[in-house]
């Protein structure tokens with residue numbers, strides 16, 4: 001994408017990210033969920049968000065399907081469109097972190113290079129890659145939206161894991177195996193990580 005920032009000047013804010021975070025009594029971060037369709041990204045991200053909300057943390061959740069209805073409604077599923085999808089989400093996620101929130105994003109985000117790009121936009125420790133690791137056979141059995149069935153029938157093209165690439169995360173901060181744990185256990189694994197690493201207090 002070409003930058004069109006000529007004649008624009010960056011304004012430093014009077015209220016800093018640190019001050020916003022202090023007021024909320026938390027360390028802002030971007031919980032970046034990645035995994036195949038049907039792996040459990042939305043389910044686990046929602047469960048974590050609910051626990052955090054009940055604990056009075058300040059959070060927001062950006063979910064793939066929802067964001068594709070609005071902000072990214074012009075994008076499809078070619079590699080190029082997925083890259084642009086993730087670029088926009090990274091920018092929005094960065095703004096939410098800047099506002100002092102614990103922000104979660106639940107997108108397939110299939111390419112390691114794009115997840116690295118999102119990581120590089122944030123400060124050290126702000127980006128938490130959460131690999132929702134579910135074998136494709138199980139995702140296909142779950143098939144909550146009937147999409148695998150359609151992809152196998154050739155009714156959807158470029159479907160992740162079938163005829164479009166998914167790069168397995170190289171070194172995620174959190175590795176969640178949903179086939180071995182309940183939804184609640186998966187969510188607690190993530191909440192525990194946040195507590196142990198000082199993002200939220202006990």
Ligand SMILES: Nc1ncnc2c1ncn2[C@@H]1O[C@H](COP(=O)(O)OS(=O)(=O)O)[C@@H](OP(=O)(O)O)[C@H]1O
Nearest residue numbers: 037038064077082085107108109110157158159160
């Ligand atoms: N071709 C193809 N491949 C994968 N997924 C597809 C496709 N077409 C539609 N869908 C639906 O779109 C959701 C994935 O959108 P994302 O924005 O997360 O995808 S990506 O990060 O840009 O790859 C995905 O949602 P999840 O099942 O929640 O992952 C699907 O519901």
Ligand SMILES: Nc1ncnc2c1ncn2[C@@H]1O[C@H](COP(=O)(O)OP(=O)(O)O)[C@@H](O)[C@H]1O
Nearest residue numbers: 037038039040041042043142144178181182183
């Ligand atoms: N341990 C688990 N973690 C997450 N989801 C699970 C788990 N066990 C079963 N599921 C089910 O798997 C499906 C995952 O769907 P969803 O969260 O929409 O996945 P994604 O957002 O990755 O496409 C849901 O129907 C959910 O109830």
